[in-house]
Amino acid sequence: MLKTQKTKMAKTFAAVAIISTSLFAGGISAQAAGGSTEKPAVQEWGFKGPFGTYDRPAMQRGYQVYKESCSSCHALEHLSFRHLGDKGGPFYDANFPNPNDNPVIKAFAKDWEVSDIDQDSGDPIDRPGIPADGFPDIFPNAIAAAASNGGAVPPDLSLIVPARTGGADYVYALLTGYDEVPHDFHLSEGMNYNTYFEGNQLAMARPLFDDAVEYADGTKATTEQMARDVVEFLSWAGDPKMEVRKKVGFATFLFLFIFALLLFMTYKEVWRNVDH
Amino acid sequence: MSGPSTYEPKYAAERWLDKRLPIVRMSVDFMGFPSPRNLNYWYAFGGILTLCLMAQIITGIILAMHYTPHVDLAFDSVQRIRRDVPFGWLLQPMHAVGASMFFLAVYIHMFRGMFYGSYKNPRELLWIIGCLIYLAMMATGFLGYTLPWGQMSFWGATVITGFFGAIPVVGESLQQWLLGGYSVGNPTLQRFFSLHYLLPFVIAALVGLHIWAVHHVGQNNPIGIEPKSKSDTLPFHPFYTMKDAFAIAVFLMIFALFVFYLPDALGHADNYQRADPMKTPPHIVPEWYFLPFYAILRAVPDKLLGIILMFAAIAVLFILPWLDTSKVRSMRFRPVTKWFFIIFLVMGFILGWCGARSPDDIAIPIGDGGMTFKWLSRIATLYYFAYFFPILPVMGWIEKTKPLPESITKAVLSGDA
Numbered sequence: 001m002l003k004t005q006k007t008k009m010a011k012t013f014a015a016v017a018i019i020s021t022s023l024f025a026g027g028i029s030a031q032a033a034g035g036s037t038e039k040p041a042v043q044e045w046g047f048k049g050p051f052g053t054y055d056r057p058a059m060q061r062g063y064q065v066y067k068e069s070c071s072s073c074h075a076l077e078h079l080s081f082r083h084l085g086d087k088g089g090p091f092y093d094a095n096f097p098n099p100n101d102n103p104v105i106k107a108f109a110k111d112w113e114v115s116d117i118d119q120d121s122g123d124p125i126d127r128p129g130i131p132a133d134g135f136p137d138i139f140p141n142a143i144a145a146a147a148s149n150g151g152a153v154p155p156d157l158s159l160i161v162p163a164r165t166g167g168a169d170y171v172y173a174l175l176t177g178y179d180e181v182p183h184d185f186h187l188s189e190g191m192n193y194n195t196y197f198e199g200n201q202l203a204m205a206r207p208l209f210d211d212a213v214e215y216a217d218g219t220k221a222t223t224e225q226m227a228r229d230v231v232e233f234l235s236w237a238g239d240p241k242m243e244v245r246k247k248v249g250f251a252t253f254l255f256l257f258i259f260a261l262l263l264f265m266t267y268k269e270v271w272r273n274v275d276h
Numbered sequence: 277m278s279g280p281s282t283y284e285p286k287y288a289a290e291r292w293l294d295k296r297l298p299i300v301r302m303s304v305d306f307m308g309f310p311s312p313r314n315l316n317y318w319y320a321f322g323g324i325l326t327l328c329l330m331a332q333i334i335t336g337i338i339l340a341m342h343y344t345p346h347v348d349l350a351f352d353s354v355q356r357i358r359r360d361v362p363f364g365w366l367l368q369p370m371h372a373v374g375a376s377m378f379f380l381a382v383y384i385h386m387f388r389g390m391f392y393g394s395y396k397n398p399r400e401l402l403w404i405i406g407c408l409i410y411l412a413m414m415a416t417g418f419l420g421y422t423l424p425w426g427q428m429s430f431w432g433a434t435v436i437t438g439f440f441g442a443i444p445v446v447g448e449s450l451q452q453w454l455l456g457g458y459s460v461g462n463p464t465l466q467r468f469f470s471l472h473y474l475l476p477f478v479i480a481a482l483v484g485l486h487i488w489a490v491h492h493v494g495q496n497n498p499i500g501i502e503p504k505s506k507s508d509t510l511p512f513h514p515f516y517t518m519k520d521a522f523a524i525a526v527f528l529m530i531f532a533l534f535v536f537y538l539p540d541a542l543g544h545a546d547n548y549q550r551a552d553p554m555k556t557p558p559h560i561v562p563e564w565y566f567l568p569f570y571a572i573l574r575a576v577p578d579k580l581l582g583i584i585l586m587f588a589a590i591a592v593l594f595i596l597p598w599l600d601t602s603k604v605r606s607m608r609f610r611p612v613t614k615w616f617f618i619i620f621l622v623m624g625f626i627l628g629w630c631g632a633r634s635p636d637d638i639a640i641p642i643g644d645g646g647m648t649f650k651w652l653s654r655i656a657t658l659y660y661f662a663y664f665f666p667i668l669p670v671m672g673w674i675e676k677t678k679p680l681p682e683s684i685t686k687a688v689l690s691g692d693a
Contacts (some may be wrong), residue, residue: 011473029536083359159355159548159549162540163549164545164590183570241358245369245536246536246537248536249532252536253529253532256532259525260522262531263522266521267518271519276688276690276693
């Protein structure tokens, strides 16, 4: 008796979980509704390939896009302000090997309000950020995030590129993939049609529009340009040690080739007088 | 091949030490171990695997200094290792990729043993210890994959521990006992971390037994006949230390290729998402090295039967020495069974392919429909078991094997080894 009740409960629970998941993800079967999920096109990225590096001006523009267009909903959970000024980061300055001293980073940090405890009274306070602070959470918790966004929790962006199949290509395709709803497609209320999103129904409204930001370096802020720049920035945010990893990898290969060659010659020398 | 010691201490200090603690004598005898002179590069994987185990233990111990086994902190601590811990960006992928490399090497090592009949008399126990190592590796790999607490970590752990729940009568209690609760949670993560730290040392102990056993019975070799005279063997050092060292350097290049240039190629994007018990990923897939067994599990409609088959697929390896009835060890002299073995290998790959795909997708299109992965995995599963029984025992009785060379030396000199 108890057991059947338990199984029943578990089943109900599972059903609720599955239904809510599919609603959150907007995963209502695309085939039944007439849409189709397209595969993202493969883009040229400077950070691909064995010697690939991130494009620093693009990352800097991308940070601006993140700050002005994404940061009202999406956090960068695994980044601190100081990371922006790390070697290999978008705002690295050789004059400030310690990013905490970098004035650009200090200025960025100051733009954000960070929760803290007042050191005299012990009261919770908000104060301007310093480079050592992490990027603050946008919402106090997941429930609040879902409540403010039509039931969908905006995902953390510091890992969005590695956390999606297709990586940078997919994120770029998604950001530029908003389209007219096909006439035979039933779009649920509060949802948005996206060619590349699984099931085509996405809770996030189109985030990027032409000239939504004004770039300091004079680059024209088309939707595609902004998408490329923010993806460049987010690719770095997802894998900030890629450049040093590839550099060390090259040195490792150089070493292993020479080492293997020497070992091979030693092996041949040792076996010289043995028939085998 | 334990024999009388050939070590002669040369200096007074060595003699002094040898009288009190013959550790140098032991090492010299150990390294001088007579090895068949015809071992090929497939025999280098024992050394490669030793290196893999050491690399996993060393990187793992350092990672454990920075990792936090708690549901709220584990995911963040792994990211912190990759971003802020000095050389964490190197250690973490080395450990994660290292697990894959370990399995790659162990599969080659096992298939090599199967091809050259290295499990046969008198090496049955050597093979069984090897199977135990493989089993302990699978447990360690599974436990370790849970630790980053990503989506696949969590749901993989949920699916695998769910197997125990399918056992009749005691299943549910057993599952709760293993998890430390009704579902995968903090107690699960903490015990998985503890066991993940423990098992590598169990593996190290088993490896010790494995090496002891191989030193006692001697290595098998590609033609599968025992060394008969001194000219059939060479001392392990320097002949095979140098050959293995070269092979290890080549293996490290493959390792480095993945660590530095393709660190995520063997993983799953979903594991970069924090574990969410309320959100099931659309496809739960295990790591690549478990895929063939996952395909066997899903090949049958009944959950319990699937689990039994999956465990049977591993258990059957333990009795392989007695299923293969042939007196001839090496497949080189078994013209028909050799092909059954090659098909077995191909079926292993097919099972891996099936494990990675949805069972109802079309694997081989024929006309409008075609064969689904479910049916393909059924065929491959059937062959997997058929290879062990009846193919191996029956072939052992009926196959006409090719004539064996007189000795390893003769085979080497005539170019047949």
